[in-house]
Amino acid sequence: MSESSLLNQLVESLRRLPGIGPKSAQRMAFHLLERDRDAGRQLAQVMAAAMERIGRCERCRTLTEHVRCHxxxxxxxxxxxxxxxxxxxxxxxxxxxxxxxxxxxxxxxxxxxxxxxxxxxxxxxxxxxxxxxxxxxxxxxxxxxxxxxxxxxxxxxxxxxxxxxxxxxIAHGVPLGGELEFVDGSTLAHAFAGRQGL
Missing domain, CATH: 3.40.1360.10 (Dna Topoisomerase Vi A Subunit; Chain: A, domain 2)
Incomplete structure (x- = not known):
């Protein structure tokens, strides 16, 4: 993909997102450019606003637009x-x-x-x-x-x-609906240590 440096920049920017590899980033870029430019523009506006206005809650440190989260x-x-x-x-x-x-x-x-x-x-x-x-x-x-x-x-x-x-x-142990034979030893040990009466 050497014909467009702006296209390369878009793909590389999308690749920075967690779980997005080169092929997925390329698919996203082509989709936005070929089929849904309005969604691309909206995404760009919302991302710019979010990067500018979202900070940390002064009390709990979660992400929020306000001094204190809701x-x-x-x-x-x-x-x-x-x-x-x-x-x-x-x-x-x-x-x-x-x-x-x-x-x-x-x-x-x-x-x-x-x-x-x-x-x-x-x-x-x-x-x-x-x-x-x-x-x-x-x-x-x-x-x-x-x-x-x-x-x-x-x-x-x-x-x-x-x-x-x-x-x-919080308790750690066997997940609900989990089968013991598929649970790792460490999780099973935690489950036994944290057992409760019936």
Whole structure:
């Protein structure tokens, strides 16, 4: 594709999106240019506006156009509960799948010194300040059970020490509808360790 440098730039820009390889990016570019230029123009306008106006909520660090996101601004949310997640997309998943009615705190990743991600990058000083709020009764860690996720959870547990806060972690184990023979050993071990009475 050497005939058009602008076309190459479009394809390369689309390739930067997660999960989009060279062929998919090329298909998208050709579709927009050959069949739906209006959609391409609208996409460009919305993306430009989003890049300019979407920032982080001052309270929970999720993505929002406002100083405070709609969840933090809502009087219906329970201020006694704080769910700590890695990414804003985790909030969407929890909101869609559960009846959780508390507040959130978005880390923006996991501790990973090799990648240059330390406590400052995750806003852990702000999280520690939230732990000292008098209304807060429980913090729920909803962090991936990876090596970095476990290190992050332990770091957060250390921050919560000394407060009257109840710290809990979401359960990990066998997925609903899953068959034991297909579950990996580590997940099965977590499921056995976290077993509950009937």
């Amino acid at each position: 969840l933090c601004a809502s009087e219906r949310r329970d201020p006694r509960l704080l769910c700590i997640v890695e990414q804003p997309s985790d909030i969407v998943a929890i909101e869609q799948a559960t009846h959780y009615e508390g507040l959130y705190f978005v880390l923006g990743g996991r501790l990973s010194p090799l990648d240059g991600i330390g406590p400052e990058e995750l806003g852990l000083d702000r999280l520690e300040a939230r732990f000292k709020e008098p209304d807060l009764g429980e913090a729920i860690l909803a962090i991936s059970p990876t090596v970095e996720g476990l290190a992050t959870a332990h770091y957060i547990a250390d921050l919560a020490r000394g407060s009257q806060l109840r710290l809990s972690r």
